[in-house]
Amino acid sequence: MPRRCFSRDSFNERFGQMHKINFIVALYGSGGRADHVMGILKTLFIARDLTELPVMLVTESSISWLLKGSHAIRLESEHIGTKCGLIPLGHSSTVSTTGLVWNLGIISTSNEVNDTKITIDCDHPILFTIENRMEISR
Template identity: 35%
Template sequence: MELRKMWFVKNLNQCAKNCNLLGCWKWDISRIVMRQLQCRAKYAVVILNRPITQNQTFITNLWNNACLRVTVDGGTAQWDNFLKELPENVQKTIRVPDLITGDFDSIPQEILQKYEAINCKVIHTPDQNHTDFTKALMELNSWCKLNNLEIDHVITICQSSGRLDHIMGNIQTLFLAKEKLLLGLKTRLYLVTDDSISWLLQPGDHIIKIPEQSQVNKRAWCSLIPVGETCSRITTSGLKWNLESQSLKFGEIVSTSNTFDGSEHVTVKCSNTVLWSMKVPTLLGE
């Protein structure tokens, strides 16, 4: 056990030294999942068209502490439904959306008119070459430029249930945000689904700080998924089942249903982009 710990610390230190080089990232999601730290982060919240299942207190704090709040098409109705479930005294404290976007094929007209009446900015994005999520990021970026607002994170509330093509479309938007520079160079994009958070790890070295609740939760899980291409070489530390210069490829090995070994950090060195997902129990109030 002591030898394994020494190896992990050595690996972590080496990765930290390399962080001065291009292609190394540190990830700490505590500023977006912990209420007491949210006020220190500059982030936007995007609500897509799926039921909001997370803990009410988490969502209301995340929303109110954001620099920018966006609802996307039918996501506006989902947000309105969420508000109706809150106690009346809490409803009065909730800030209105800054921006409502979409092609408006899934939002009831009475909901759209309701939010127009309280002076929410509404932008119709009819272009069918992109999903409403992708177009919402474009409008979000334009808003930030126009208002001289720099944000570090975009947290997207969505779902991993329902239509598979919509789920894959959300992952496609993660790639487009990176490849087409839909957001600022330093802005990081996350998908929040139920009790998990997902984002892309680009080729290079990564140090991921694991929230304490994920470290100790017996049902915590994580995964590393190659999407769109094979990851020809990946090495990790801090996982129960680590990878050592292995290839990740559909039809061969894909690291699903992995978990943590109790360490404070996970390190990942990958040759190709992979999708990282992890359970964060507090999102559901566990």
């Protein structure tokens, strides 16, 4: 089967505008292998070169995506938990947050949301991950 490659512009034109897509969701499992997890995270960086749409990685226990710049995130769903983490990938990053239990101005792999709206400002891409409470059937 021939492999198709899309440039960022052709991908956005073909899929994003045609279907009014706001974000892309990718379901994944790592089988408990660290090398698979790293490969999956690398996919976020590859996707960033293909589209400006956010790509969210979803597992049974978490939802994760790359953030860079300023973000205001509303968390008003019973499907989203309170446990979260902010993890730099590739570069050190200066981060400031509001709406978390520990707004430390540093990276936090174990934090918790204490508001329905959080803000995150970062100068380099970070992985934002938050607890997923959706039931995913097998």
